[in-house]
Amino acid sequence: xxxxxxxxxxxxxxxxxxxxxxxxxxxxxxxxxxxxxxxxxxxxxxxxxxxxxxxxxxxxxxxxxxxxxxxxxxxxxxxxxxxxxxxxxxxxxxxxxxxxxxxxxxxxxxxxxxxxxxxxxxxxxxxxxxxxxxxxxxxxxxxxxxxxxxxxxxxxxxxxxxxxxxxxxxxxxxxxxxxxxxxxxxxxxxxxxxxxxxxxxxxxxxxxxxxxxxxxxxx
Amino acid sequence: xxxxxxxxxxxxxxxxxxxxxxxxxxxxxxxxxxxxxxxxxxxxxxxxxxxxxxxxxxxxxxxxxxxxxxxxxxxxxxxxxxxxxxxxxxxxxxxxxxxxxxxxxxxxxxxxxxxxxxxxxxxxxxxxxxxxxxxxxxxxxxxxxxxxxxxxxxxxxxxxxxxxxxxxxxxxxxxxxxxxxxxxxxxxxxxxxxxxxxxxxxxxxxxxxxxxxxxxxxx
Numbered sequence: 001x002x003x004x005x006x007x008x009x010x011x012x013x014x015x016x017x018x019x020x021x022x023x024x025x026x027x028x029x030x031x032x033x034x035x036x037x038x039x040x041x042x043x044x045x046x047x048x049x050x051x052x053x054x055x056x057x058x059x060x061x062x063x064x065x066x067x068x069x070x071x072x073x074x075x076x077x078x079x080x081x082x083x084x085x086x087x088x089x090x091x092x093x094x095x096x097x098x099x100x101x102x103x104x105x106x107x108x109x110x111x112x113x114x115x116x117x118x119x120x121x122x123x124x125x126x127x128x129x130x131x132x133x134x135x136x137x138x139x140x141x142x143x144x145x146x147x148x149x150x151x152x153x154x155x156x157x158x159x160x161x162x163x164x165x166x167x168x169x170x171x172x173x174x175x176x177x178x179x180x181x182x183x184x185x186x187x188x189x190x191x192x193x194x195x196x197x198x199x200x201x202x203x204x205x206x207x208x209x210x211x212x213x214x215x216x217x218x219x
Numbered sequence: 220x221x222x223x224x225x226x227x228x229x230x231x232x233x234x235x236x237x238x239x240x241x242x243x244x245x246x247x248x249x250x251x252x253x254x255x256x257x258x259x260x261x262x263x264x265x266x267x268x269x270x271x272x273x274x275x276x277x278x279x280x281x282x283x284x285x286x287x288x289x290x291x292x293x294x295x296x297x298x299x300x301x302x303x304x305x306x307x308x309x310x311x312x313x314x315x316x317x318x319x320x321x322x323x324x325x326x327x328x329x330x331x332x333x334x335x336x337x338x339x340x341x342x343x344x345x346x347x348x349x350x351x352x353x354x355x356x357x358x359x360x361x362x363x364x365x366x367x368x369x370x371x372x373x374x375x376x377x378x379x380x381x382x383x384x385x386x387x388x389x390x391x392x393x394x395x396x397x398x399x400x401x402x403x404x405x406x407x408x409x410x411x412x413x414x415x416x417x418x419x420x421x422x423x424x425x426x427x428x429x430x431x432x433x434x435x436x437x438x
Contacts (some may be wrong), residue, residue, distance in 0.1 A: 037256045038340050038369060039361025063370055066341065089371070091310060091341035119368065120341055121257050122310035123286065141383070141390075142258020143358030148287055149338065150257060152308065164360070170389055171360075172416070197391070 003036065013127055016095035020102065020130025021064070024119035029060075030213045031113040033131035035153055037146075038119030040139040041163040043071045045196040046114055050078045053112070054204050057213060060110040062101045071116065081105055086138045092123035095130055112213050124160040133158035133212065140164050141171050144178035147185055154185045159192065159208060166195040232346055235314035239321065239349025239368055248279075249432045250332040252350035254372055256365075257338030259358040260382040262290045264415040265333055269297045271425050272331070276432060279329040281320045283312040283337045290335065311342035314349055331432050334419050340365070344372035352377035352431065360390050363397035366404055370395065373404045378411065378427060386413040 024031050036042050050059055052075075061082040063072040072084035083101040085093060098115065105113075115131060117124040125134070136157035138146055141164055147154045154160065160182055168175070175193070182189055190208060194201030240256055241270065243250050255261050269278055280301040282291040292301035302320040304312060324332075334350060336343040344353070355376035360383055366373045373379065379401055387394070394412070401408055409427060413420030 021320070037258060037360070037361075038365055039256060066366055067370055069362060070367065089341075089345075091339070118341070119256070120310070120339060122308075122339055123342065124339070126308075139258070139360065141358065141386070142256075146257055147287055148289065149284055151286060167386065167389060168359070170386060171383075200284075 010126070013095045017098055017128035017130040020095055020099055021132075024107075024130060024132075027107050027110070029102040029107065029113050030112050030208070031131040031133075032212075033114060033115045033117060033124070033129055033134045034137060035117045035121070035124045035157070036119065036137035036151065037121045037139075037142060038120070039118065039139045040142065041196050042116050042119070042137055043074055044117060045137060045161060045163060045174045045214060046075060046076060047198060048196045049114075049206065049209070050075070050080055052202060053209065054078065054080065057112050059112045059114065060105050060107075060108055062093075062098060062105070062115045064097070066090070066118060070087070081110070087118055090123075091118055091120045092127050093117050093129055094127050094175055098129040112209070121150045121153055123148075125156055135159045135161060137161040137163055138178070139166050140178075143172070144181065147178065147181035151185045154182050154189065157186070157189065159190045161205060162191055162193045163196055165193050165201060166198045229345070232314045233262045234345035235318055239314055239318055240351075242321065242326075243349060243350045243351075246326050246329070248326065248329050248332050250334065250335060250350040250352075251428070251431075252348055252353045252375070253356060254336045254340070254343045254345070254353055255338065255356035256340045256358075258359060259338075259356045259361065260336050260415050261338070261356055262293055264356060264380060264382060265335060266293060266297060267418060267421060268297055268333075268425065268428070272348060272428065273297065273299065277328055277330045278333065279324050279326075281312075281324070281332070281334045283307070283316070285333060285337060300308050300329070305431060306337055307402070309342075310337055310339045311346050312336050312348055313346050315404045317348040331428070340369045340372055344369075344375055351366040354378045354380060356380040356382055357397070359386050359392040359397075362391070363393045363400065366397065366400035370404045373401050375407065376405070376408065378409045380412055380424060382415055384412050384420060385417045
């Protein structure tokens, strides 16, 4: 019975996600859904990415949190339009929350939309919000076993950012083990090893984004 | 409608949790439900705690994970009985999963039971499993804003472990800010600042556990 309820919820969500996707693609907006545990560095990555790309790309951000607007305030300082969603307890954004947020964004002036999901490595993986791609962010402080323990998001993500590599050597983290755990689930997953805090290794990630937005323009 | 379904699920869960609690207390077992994000160091804390207490207390462990049994294998090496629960996708343990696990543990030989919940700072906070107390573990690598962003678990926890203090100075983490954020939600929350990896600061945490088990014996 529980499964049936869940299925209905997911079907309703998928229908709205499809509408979001139609709307966003119709406006030529490429949308990335950023998913990670609390504290993996999603917001810092976003800040650093916006600074690097803002002279060439028009961006917008949707911030998802259970409570508060601290992240939206951080993003707002970088001069891009941002909307905060508070889920009020839910462990993930859903398509209907994102639809409401889209109404408050100046969509005609946006080419690249980031959605920072609620800090959670489990729930957001199961909910389509109408994005073009999911990106999973893992910090080396979390341990190299995480792709094994939380396989769904690594399976569904189109790219993986391995963040906080400035902490390698300070924590027990085996890069090879993390890479092979992720690729056991998702063989050709692009992995970008970087430190959003120090800026080290950002280029590969930025190139990947640029190529996605270009491909989107040409499609 | 969604709220109604959720309420039914929670009511059913609470009834089983109450049975678990009756069973565990009847056997004189004190039960701690450990809750944290992926990679906050729950398993390492557990390993270090078991090593420190195993000459004086008979312990058991229930490991909750979405998939795999790596954590149960780690714990098993320390010579305590352990059962692994795989939730198969669910972002938290529920009382019924714990009830099944209890059937596989030698309860008559256990005074202190640790339940390591699924790595998640959101979902496990809402589900009673029959524990005596919830303990929230936050790593300094996750950032000092987490109690503000995920208030429910800090409100419901009976103690907070601030782990990985060996990384202070390597990460942007303000101890005072974290403490006041946690205590804004939960004014008298005991906070134990330690590094499970280095062993630094473990004493306060161990004393707290010892006092709980003693109090339990006397009640």
